[in-house]
Amino acid sequence: MPDGMLTRAELGRVPARAVREAIRAKRWNTTTHDLADGHIQANLAILPERYALDFMRFCHRNPKPCPLLDVTDTGDPEPKRVAPGADLRTDLSRYVLYRDGKKVAELRDIRDLWRADHVAFVMGCSLSFDSALAADGIDPAILRRPGPSGDQPRIPVYTSTIQCVPAGPFKGPMVISMKPVPKGLVDRVAAVTARYPLAHGGPVHVGDPAAVGVDPANSQWTNGCTLGPDDVPMFWGCGVTPQAVAQAAGIPEMITHATGHMFMTDLTLADIRQ
Amino acid sequence: MPDGMLTRAELGRVPARAVREAIRAKRWNTTTHDLADGHIQANLAILPERYALDFMRFCHRNPKPCPLLDVTDTGDPEPKRVAPGADLRTDLSRYVLYRDGKKVAELRDIRDLWRADHVAFVMGCSLSFDSALAADGIDPAILRRPGPSGDQPRIPVYTSTIQCVPAGPFKGPMVISMKPVPKGLVDRVAAVTARYPLAHGGPVHVGDPAAVGVDPANSQWTNGCTLGPDDVPMFWGCGVTPQAVAQAAGIPEMITHATGHMFMTDLTLADIRQ
Known part of the structure; x- marks a missing residue:
């Protein structure tokens, strides 16, 4: 690591301002997952x-x-x-x-x-989702699946057939993220996320991926995802949309x-x- | 009543569209309280x-x-x-x-x-408040008091000392509405209204009116209000503000x-x- 750079552990439980200052001082130059825990x-x-x-x-x-x-x-x-x-x-x-x-x-x-x-x-x-689920006692790790080639589990993101409401030149399909959710947890995951409208809120679709134009294995944005036999796919609006x-x-x-x-x-x- | 005009009772339980059509057809020309019950x-x-x-x-x-x-x-x-x-x-x-x-x-x-x-x-x-309270079993009529001259109870509205967050030329004090709430109901009224952020949400202040620059008897916008001995004044953001x-x-x-x-x-x- 270059001189003066900070580690993910060092920035894991600091105020968000400390992360911003580290970035501004060029002491952090990679992704922000798991930084400033609890901050949006x-x-x-x-x-x-x-x-x-x-x-x-x-x-x-x-x-x-x-x-x-x-x-x-x-x-x-x-x-x-x-x-x-x-x-x-x-x-x-x-x-x-x-x-x-x-x-x-x-x-x-x-x-x-x-x-x-x-x-x-x-x-x-939607990173905030995971914290919200964890705060409700649902380990977000159980909602990740390996990709079709066995690659690292990530939250897959798809261009859907749901059309956004247009405004001037801005229009087009909604990009959505998917989580595979064990049947027994679907209602709870929907209720928890609905309490955070500023972190995409409740799901935009639950169930058959084809109904919103999605093939789980094929993502336009990320790796795809293989659903398990008891997984119900749940979909949320994604910040890639705008x-x-x-x-x-x-x-x-x-x-x-x-x-x-x-x-x-x-x-x-x-x-x-x- | 002029020919063709409708009565408040006739428009009380119709869809909102029917009220809009009556107004467009010049068959309704007064205030809209109690019309299209249940609509925002x-x-x-x-x-x-x-x-x-x-x-x-x-x-x-x-x-x-x-x-x-x-x-x-x-x-x-x-x-x-x-x-x-x-x-x-x-x-x-x-x-x-x-x-x-x-x-x-x-x-x-x-x-x-x-x-x-x-x-x-x-x-x-904030008219929607009353329906929300009624839906929760709180009769909105118990939250009205006569004005200082014994005039018709109305929801009093005041210019407060709470400053809005400015944007360009738009800035200044928040106008707030007040409801006198019996002590035992304060938490419930706060919780019910907080569930409707698009109808002004939860209170912006509870208790001492002077703390937000308000003298209950003197309103800049409506009749004032005389508080009873067990009334806790609760204040919400008011749509007069913009x-x-x-x-x-x-x-x-x-x-x-x-x-x-x-x-x-x-x-x-x-x-x-x-």
Whole structure:
């Protein structure tokens, strides 16, 4: 490990602010899972102001895939509502720049790209699910399955046939995540997640994957997943949706977090529980 | 009653759509309390698009006084999310037009005023509280007190010293409504209302009115209220707030519903329960 870098264990139980500061000081440069335990991690999308009203309407109309935690003032990189003092130009460990809907760069820092007409959207993330389930006594590890080639279990994500409610140029299919849930736990998992509308809320579909256009073994976004004989597939809105929709709209510029490199908010599970 | 007009009893238990159609046909021209029982009534604010992003951010940052139910596409008077087929230019029984923050007219219909750059905001309303309490077995009538001059009990509304989170030109004090609640019911009333974040959610303050700058007998908006010896005053964010804030900002043009002449949505209590 390079000099001055911190370990995942060192950042595992610190306040979210400490993780943001480590990232800002370039002492952390990889994914954020298991950091600042108990804090809500978030998706980021930065757009020019002329697209912001339509994008905000899109999020409001599609709260399951796009639960809005914070929208910054135009030109202000501080998300005052969820992380006062944070700087969205420096406090994520990796960014992706899209132009005309195409990915053109991955970046460690976006101070050089930030403009006075930028508006940042901070959106809830399904990583919070796992903490919510654990808090309710359901070990999230029992809801993971190996991929079809026996690869590392991950939460699989699919482009579904569920259509989002459009807003201006933003429209298209909802991206959804899947968890295979033992039959006896389905109602409980649905009830627990429904209490966190800002972390995608309750499931958008339970049961037959084909009914929402999904083949579990084939994911457009991640590894697929092999269901066990007693698994009921449950599906939730996924934070990849707003990125997918903004890409499809081909808007001239968008900056997002890179997959797994989430923004760490000061919010805790208790703050977003309904 | 003029020929063709309907009675409150005739519209008491019909779908919300039937009330909207009666208003559109000019067969109903007064306040909407007790109409379309079980349906969510809403506040309306129509603004030019150039103010819409800031106003939407204001609502998002202040969800207790300004719970956003729907935001229309620019130029489209149909609130597709909460009342498909409705027309916000004709389906309210009375509107108020403000110019530069000053009330300049009350109108029965705003088809002549509607423009291609208008954006309409439909926001939750505390009338829904009463249905929620009644559904939980608490008669809302026991939470009303006569005014200081013995006048008709109404829900009193006050400008508080609680400051809203600002967004662009929109800033200022939160307007709050008060209910005097017998001590033994305080926790239950707080819990019931907290389950309806889109109808202002849980209380913003419980107890000493002076702590939020309120003298119960003196309201800036309604009649005041005399508290009984066992009454605990409970306060909620009020839908008057966004209007007050937009007026104070002196924006060139805003159209709202007139007090008590709410927009009838197709939503029911069950639709907005968390």
